[in-house]
Amino acid sequence: MKNILAIIAAAMLPLTAFAHGPSPQKVEKEVVIKADPAKVWALVKDFGNMQKWHPAVASDKVENKKDENGQDATFRLLTLKDGGTIYEKLKSVNDADMKLKYEIEEGVLPVTDYNSTITVKAGPGAGETTVNWLGRFYRKYRLNPPIPAGQDDESAIKAVTGVYDSGLANLKKVAEGK
Template sequence: MRFSRRLACAAVALAFAPTIALAHGPTRQKATEVITIDATPAAVWALIKDFNALSKWHPAVAESPADKGNEVGSVRQLKLKNGGALTETLEGYNAEKMSYSYRAKDGGALPVTNYTSTITVMDEGGKAKVQWRGAFYRGYPNNDPPPDQNDEAAVKAITGVYQSGLQNLKALAEKK
């Protein structure tokens, strides 16, 4: 009798398995970019250490004022050169470790939601190694997202932001 109950339960579970799989929403995506810059870590940190300085080194950002500077809780209002906008909040700042973390609940101009990111400068044999990493969900929270708001679009957008920013940071830091 117990065997037939188990068999019946297993059959019911298998029958609903496809439905359960389809009910699952988006999964958290991640992106990490790393670049080595032929400059001291201190020199590179000096370029990026201010939460409101993104417009000084990221080629896509026109303005990046932060209401409380490097104080945790500071809100940065990004205005992009293409007309887009994004609001980010500083969640952690460690000058000694040359690192800060921030969050954007709404991706604004980016096809993401619940975006968190950390940028860190490390010493690699006297050169600066910069790591920019983030985690986020695609912009469309339901099943069957449009192509411009799916997982691939989200990863591509964030990876593009990181790559273009790090390449420009490298160019600026190695000029000096």
């Protein structure tokens, strides 16, 4: 009897993987820039001017208003060069630690519950800066399979990776004056 129960339990294990919904995802990218950390931080922390360093952003509109909890908050609407938009909420800016935190409220990326941190710190050499961009999120489709095309984990990771790679490469170019 114990063997039969063990076999049934083992047969059920693969089915439990689909019972919990999507798994949290993470993308983390880093770049070393040949520029002073203060110069790089000035670019990154300017929440209303991402278009100055991210090549996909055509314009950036900032507004201060109450959030869903009635607290004063800063939001930005990124209009992308391909016409899409992303609406984000600034969570915090810490000048001492050179760290900016934000979240996506809604937008064209195939993600939900997206939270991100960009950290600027002294780099490995004199006059260098290391920028770390970390995002945690779930895929767009929150239910169990079948998952619609473009709303899966792979699509979410690919989209965020593309944003980070192109953004950090261009931030390096802008900060280094190239």
